[in-house]
Amino acid sequence: MDHFAYRDGVLYAEDIPLPRIAEEIGTPVYVYSRATLERHAQVFRDALADIPRKHIAFAIKCNPNLGVLRVLARQGYGADVVSGGELERAIASGMAPEDIVFSGVGKTRAELALGLDRGIGQFNIEHEPEGVALAEIAARKEMTAQAVLRVNPDVDAGTHAKISTGKAENKFGVGIDVAPQIFDRLARLPGLKLRGIALHIGSQLTSLDPLEAAFVRVGRLIADLRAAGHDITHVDLGGGLGVPYKEGDNPPSPADYGAMVARVTRDWDVALMFEPGRVIAGNAGVLLTEVLWVKPGAQSDFVIVDAAMNDLARPALYDAWHDFQAVRPSGETMTASIVGPVCETGDTFARDRVIDKVAAGDLAVFRTAGAYGATMASTYNSRSLVPEVLVDGDRYIVVADRIPAGTIMAAERVPDWID
Ligand code: LLP
Numbered sequence: 292m293d294h295f296a297y298r299d300g301v302l303y304a305e306d307i308p309l310p311r312i313a314e315e316i317g318t319p320v321y322v323y324s325r326a327t328l329e330r331h332a333q334v335f336r337d338a339l340a341d342i343p344r345k346h347i348a349f350a351i352k353c354n355p356n357l358g359v360l361r362v363l364a365r366q367g368y369g370a371d372v373v374s375g376g377e378l379e380r381a382i383a384s385g386m387a388p389e390d391i392v393f394s395g396v397g398k399t400r401a402e403l404a405l406g407l408d409r410g411i412g413q414f415n416i417e418h419e420p421e422g423v424a425l426a427e428i429a430a431r432k433e434m435t436a437q438a439v440l441r442v443n444p445d446v447d448a449g450t451h452a453k454i455s456t457g458k459a460e461n462k463f464g465v466g467i468d469v470a471p472q473i474f475d476r477l478a479r480l481p482g483l484k485l486r487g488i489a490l491h492i493g494s495q496l497t498s499l500d501p502l503e504a505a506f507v508r509v510g511r512l513i514a515d516l517r518a519a520g521h522d523i524t525h526v527d528l529g530g531g532l533g534v535p536y537k538e539g540d541n542p543p544s545p546a547d548y549g550a551m552v553a554r555v556t557r558d559w560d561v562a563l564m565f566e567p568g569r570v571i572a573g574n575a576g577v578l579l580t581e582v583l584w585v586k587p588g589a590q591s592d593f594v595i596v597d598a599a600m601n602d603l604a605r606p607a608l609y610d611a612w613h614d615f616q617a618v619r620p621s622g623e624t625m626t627a628s629i630v631g632p633v634c635e636t637g638d639t640f641a642r643d644r645v646i647d648k649v650a651a652g653d654l655a656v657f658r659t660a661g662a663y664g665a666t667m668a669s670t671y672n673s674r675s676l677v678p679e680v681l682v683d684g685d686r687y688i689v690v691a692d693r694i695p696a697g698t699i700m701a702a703e704r705v706p707d708w709i710d
Pocket of ligand 1: 350353371394395404453491493495496514530531532566567568569571605609663664685
């Protein structure tokens, strides 16, 4: 459930009519709903009610906006971060350092040191040399890094190849078969408290089966590690739960997920950690855009909107579907391809799709854009960096400014040795 709905034929975000935001802020612009973020945060937490010890770390890569993070911090959420930049954001948003988990396959030594200096709660180690480096840095600082070892359980998550992370051929984690030996060696290092296991098999998962298969493997690993004398107190189950993008999509609910986790992990006797991203933020945001032109095409008309692949990359990158809805639908439909102004054929949001009939000057939204939307934006074609707005009932605020192309250009220089 979300808080984007029509009232008297106009699409609202909570109590704000979207045409007002378009008029006052301009388009394209991302619009987030605080009530939706809070609802999703609550639903996910409620789904885990049967799990006695747990920590929820929002995967901030999907929406690192400070305003959004503050909303989730107030919900008791911590953060899953994958870079020094994300780490600083999580702290700046008001999240407690001890509620931060540092994932990521290519952390630098400087980032590991930063995590220690900031006092974060846990490092998720991706391979042995990283663990050795972390132990060295921590020992030098006379600190102990709390850490878990990320394993690659070699399961097919059944999602888009570009967002699958738990197959043996993917770059993430250490093979589950070699994990016991690596764990053994790392657990002996001073500076490191290796306290458990992490995994994350992919994103936008539409079936619980691969997750369950992976968790079962991790359960066996925990038993093996304990038999070898290790103290296993924490397991980080990652994120990945899918969301509906279009009618007919029926991903498992947070409640189904929570029930499966409770069943599979019943005897683990550990604190469980979760890293949800999309399921919290995806349907809490839309990308508001204006139709620039409607141009006849060979197969169907082109609806050319002022948002482009640089603002919302998912369709171009993963052929992802985002529902397109007119802000003031007339009730009529048309078949069209929805494209942006960028000079690439890949700048296509939809092909030959039946959509609300729109004309130049009309406003429309791409739905389910609150996760992996603004954060993946660029300034390609010297376009502005897209702004973000957070709505809260009958008020809203710009939580990220539009960064004009001129500001980006001002950060460049022409060498004086080119005459
Ligand atoms: N934990 C780790 C270690 C991750 O790598 C990810 C996502 C998550 C948690 C959160 O997964 P979620 O709950 O959001 O599925 N840009 C792509 C998605 C990339 C996901 C990367 N990792 C997209 O737009 O679909």
